[in-house]
Amino acid sequence: MVLIFAERALLTDGWADHVRVTVVGGIITKLTRDTAPVDGDTRVSALLPALSNLHSHSFQRAMAGMTEHRVAGRDSFWTWRDLMYRFLDRLTPDQMEAIAALVFMEMQEAGYAAVGEFHYVHHHPGGAPYTDIAELSNRIFSAATTTGIGLTHLPVLYTFGGAKEQPLAAGQLRFGNSVDRFSELLQAVRANARAMPADTRVGIAPHSLRATNPADLARVLTIADGKPIHIHVAEQPREVSDISSWLGARPVEWLLDNAPVNADWCLIHATHMTAEETERLAKTGAVAGLCPITEANLGDGPFNGPGWLAAGGRFGIGSDSNVRISLTEELRTLEYSQRLRDIARNVMVPKEGSVGEFLYTNAALGGAQALGRNAGRIAEGHLADLTAIDLTHPTLCALGAHQILDGLAFAAPDTIVTDLWSAGRHQVRAGRHILRDQITKVWRRAVKDLVEAM
Known part of the structure; x- marks a missing residue:
């Protein structure tokens, strides 16, 4: 049993004072308002529903700072991707596990209780399979076990090197599976997940329309089993052009016309949509998986926030490439991208009201939906995915209750997080992950060996 006493807590009907939270088996079983703490309670300043990080490629964290050097010509997502493939040629299973553990720890310290790991590295460099087809997924499971983060694992189907069924090449060879071999992989991953905590989920991720084909996409959807389905879509104008010339429709348009898109789906990026696509996609109940820091870093362009909210x-939100892991910066970058495009302020709220509160609470609900987690709110019967923040911090101490989430989203550093529970697992205390020193030591050794091998 876990007992938490919060001076303030953001409940489903707004802020409440002096709240005691009882957690049993990772589930919130009782909320008591206007009460007093009891000996043994973990006492916090303010308690929030924790966000889920809905999109991560954890291994890319080790590349942070390595791709910010301009080369001849115009740098783009596509030149960044070439560098990423070369990096992959040296990455070992031990290194992947060490990197993932650091990433998951940093996410928890930033206030994320769970992660959707969009996992597409499956094989040896060159494409030969490991003896255990689920070797690298097992490394992600191990990193999640070490850190205690909630995990929705999303094995990726990646069959082709580009639109029109281009062959895999270079670093892509580590990703490649036919649908049959992917089914074998998925079966092994699902079996191994039974040994993980009860809040672990295994979904599927057809990587993108350019990395599969219509027949394979239709086949792989038959084995989704009602679990989350994630897919990259319409991230770059070139992708839109390539898919349009091949399939005769824009990526989002094609998916809506040819796939059973519903609330189980999460469309990652969906940056370049028409107004009609935006409205149609919103009506399916699917989640738009936005990764503002990575989208800015890669020069993807801004998401159509106002149109999406109006529909x-x-x-x-997700951290994608993990070039920087910051929950607060993801929220503010999302809003600021809209302001810069529209030459306006306070854009990401559909009518009147607090932008920070709308961003935070809706990202909590959307992220939980995308990961198949019964979370995103502090309520009885829900997972105890909880974040505590310090209301005495200089960035928040002068704010009223209606301004706290604005201060969090637009002024506060991530160090404002004091405690973090993932399905009741109390992994961050006094601002530090309980295994920070151990995880960081292993990470440093792993990246030293990786860099020396490159």
Whole structure:
């Protein structure tokens, strides 16, 4: 049993004072308002529903700072991708596990209780399979076990090197599977997940329309088993052009016309959509998986926030390339991208009201939906995915209750997080992950060996 006493807590009907939270088996079983703490309670300043990080490629964290050097010509997502493939040629299973553990720890310290790991590295460099087809997924499981983060694992189907069924090449060879071999992989991953905590989920991720084909996509959807389905879509104008010339429709348009897109789906990026696509996609109940820091870093362009919100669309946030892991910066970068495009302020709220509160609470709900987690709110019967923040911090101490989430989103550093529970697992205390020193030591050794091998 876990007992938490919060001076303030953000409940489903707003802020409440002096709240005691009882957690049993990772589930919130009781909320008591206007009460007093009891000996043994973990006491916190303010308690929030924790966000889920809905999109991560954890291994890319080790590349942070390595791709910010301009080369001849115009740098783009595509030149960045070439560098990423070369990096992959040296990455070992031990290194992947060490990197993932650091990433998951940093996410928890930033206030994320769970992660959707969009996992597409499956094989040896060159494409030969490991003896255990799930070797690298097992390394992600191990990193999640070490850190205690909630995990939705998303094995990726990646069959082709580009639109029109281009062959895999270079670093892509580590990703490649036919649908049959992917089914074998998925079966092994699902079996191994039974040994993980009860809140672990295994979904599927057809990588993108350019990395599969219509027949394979239709086949792989038959084995989704009602679990989350994630897919990259419309991230770059070139991708839109390539898919349009091949399939005769824009990526989001094609998916809506040819796939059973519904609330189980999360469309990652969906940056370059028409107004009609935006409205149609929103009506399916699918989540738009937005990764503002990575999208800015790669020069993807801004998401159509106002159109999406006007259509009632749901969204969550992810750290994608993990070039920087910061929950607060993801939220503010999302809003600031809209302000810069529209030359306006306070854009990401559909009517009147607090932008920070709308961003935070809706990202909590959308992220939980995308990961198949019964979370995103502090309520009885829900997972105890909880974040505590310090209301005495200089960035928040002068703010009223209606301004706290604005201060969090637009002024506060991530160090404002004091405690973090992932399905009741109390992994961050006094601002530090309980295994920070151990995880960081292993990470440093792993990246030293990786860099020396490159």
